[in-house]
Amino acid sequence: MKRRFLPIMLVLVFLLSGCQSAEETVIGEVNGEKITKKQFEERYNIVKTSYESNHQVTLDKKKDSEVIKSLQDQAFDELVIQCLIVQETEKNGITVSESEVDTAVSNLKEYYEKQDKDGFENFLKKTGYDEKSLREELKNEKLFSKLYQQVTSGITVDKSQAKEFYDKNTDKFVQPESIQVSHIVVGTEEEAQDLLKQLKEGEDFAELARQHSLCPSASEGGNLGLLNEKSSYVSEFKNAALLLKAGEITLQPVKTEFGYHIIKAGQKEPARTLSFEEVKDQIIIELQKEKETQVFLQYIQEVKGAATIEDNRKK
Template identity: 35%
Template sequence: MIKTKEHSMKNEEIKVKPFKKNKSKNNLIIIAVIGAVVICAFVLYFISFNKAPSKDIAAIVNGESITLQDINEQYGRVPEEYKQFITKEMLLNQSINELLLLQEAKKQGISVTAEELSEVMDNLIIQSGLSKEEFDKTLEEQNLTMGFVEDYYKKQMVINKLLNKTVISKIIVSVSEIKEYYNNNENEFITPEQVRARHILVNSSEEAESILKELKDGADFIDLAKEKSICPSASEGGDLGYFSKGQMVKEFEDAAFALEVGELSPVVETQYGYHIIKLLDKTPETLKSLEEAMGEIEVILKQEKQNEEIINYLEGLIESADIKILGGKEISPTSEIAPITASAVDDECITKYDIPKNTVIFVYSESCSHCAKMKPLVKELEGEGYNFYWAGGSDSNAYEMLNECFTDIMTGYVPQFICPDGVEYTGEMSIEDLKAFADKCRA
């Protein structure tokens, strides 16, 4: 079992040690103003946040203060639905990171002109789809001002300039690296067999059989779908677009993939009701060639290198900085996490999302360099017959599942591995440890 270690401290100045963590979420204007804590792969320091002495100063970075008021105001702008993922500790850590980078940018003479800032703000309003008046009203509703938003974006632009100059512009991805990635991750470039179908969904088998008879007698499928289907796709004539196996409920999927193009299915019963399916198109499984995938792979590898190099760069700033946290207790970066009992997760919740108990849930972020290191290990074990549920990226269903079934044990950081049955969890690990963890989940 995994244990927690805590180190008690007095109200004294301490040197903070770097800790690499990341979490990804988005939410229109408000999240942009919260700061890079949600979207950047910067280093975080994992510390406890207790009330500090010295006139409510939370931290001092090279002589510049960060106050408790600053952190509390940031936390107040976090939407309620994200407060389970974002803590005041994280916001303090991010504020330290940001201040270090801004201090370094100032040393290097990096700044943002009024024209550059104005262009960014104009684009922000355009991208929001709002008029200037509507944009200002939205800010007001979120207790923000245009001056505050401009200050935030100005800081981020300065940081981006610094990182582009010192890190990003120096990143090179070679052809040999691209080829190696392609050969080791060929499955990523496979487009599975897909079908495109229309359907009509109704509540009773009698009505479905009646509609099927009309269709066989020559009635127009699109017209009947618009008139009688209770599915939201009715307005599109029942068109569901292209989908691959695993995206629809099993009964619907089996029926759709068994059809020939232009063929009608018999009435298909699912948990949603009764369907009549018409197959519009079918495409076979395809594999992108190396040439077709090169651009995509270059972006992936650049992102991985960028994340790692930014972390290394910030660690260098940390090592040479004078960072003091006032008060509280420190949790070591190597501290392990206390296990959660099996009673913390309802079996029905896991079953609802079709997750077998012998499956390891892999919580990851696309912008997390440590997650990138774990992905090939997960794929290797999948090749050996282990089951993993990939919970991350842009998969909204995965976030919904984690929020509903595992709220009490989510750390807010990635990578994270969860064993649904025993409800144990841990972070980055070796292939041997991951295999042992997966074996425990299968036991």
């Protein structure tokens, strides 16, 4: 399974509730809106946990004081940006209805409960949300998405721009030797073992994928397309897939953060340079995302530059 990442400006709004005027210790203000000590500590804990996970370290207050100071500044700045985003949605008349939030909650429940009957409850426990705070979080996500779309509407990339990029970067489109891969991913090892048994008894892989796989690729019979050394799949999955020969299926389920996978290898393709027509749509999408991100970040910087921001942490 592929990991997916978004720029920090695009994800920070998902992580905490919006700016609040809680009757708590106030450590900052953004255009008169309060940032509380509680909000700051919650955000810092998220930033710190992410840093420690990414760097495989445990921060020490004495030895890592400079890193901790930097992460604290980052946490405060992200709260400022979050406040500004909420304020901008209000200024631009952007709203989210309760029915939209209902749908988002329902989709999230369906996703986690498809993996495990207690999956949604476990998700709430793991993240520290209750249903009320989760609804607020999902509402913020929708608000952010609508603001992003409004700010970046009208930005386009045409075929000539894509061709220019392709001609200057043909080395980026060299595809190593690859193998077609399909998979079935389920929530438990027991389910995976049962599916392996059915496959050994002659059941069709694609049909089992359609019936049982948790991945969106289920609708395609589990087909994930081509995979190679450069593919951005989690290592456990990619390494297991690359060991397979054409037609082979993993003998045991492969465990990743997404669940338990049964992987099937298709035909191999030799290394080659992909033609412009093959990658045209991909280039256009990527260039457009890049332009949209640049425009939105510039917009946020301009909003921040015009804002009245108070940082009272040191007072």
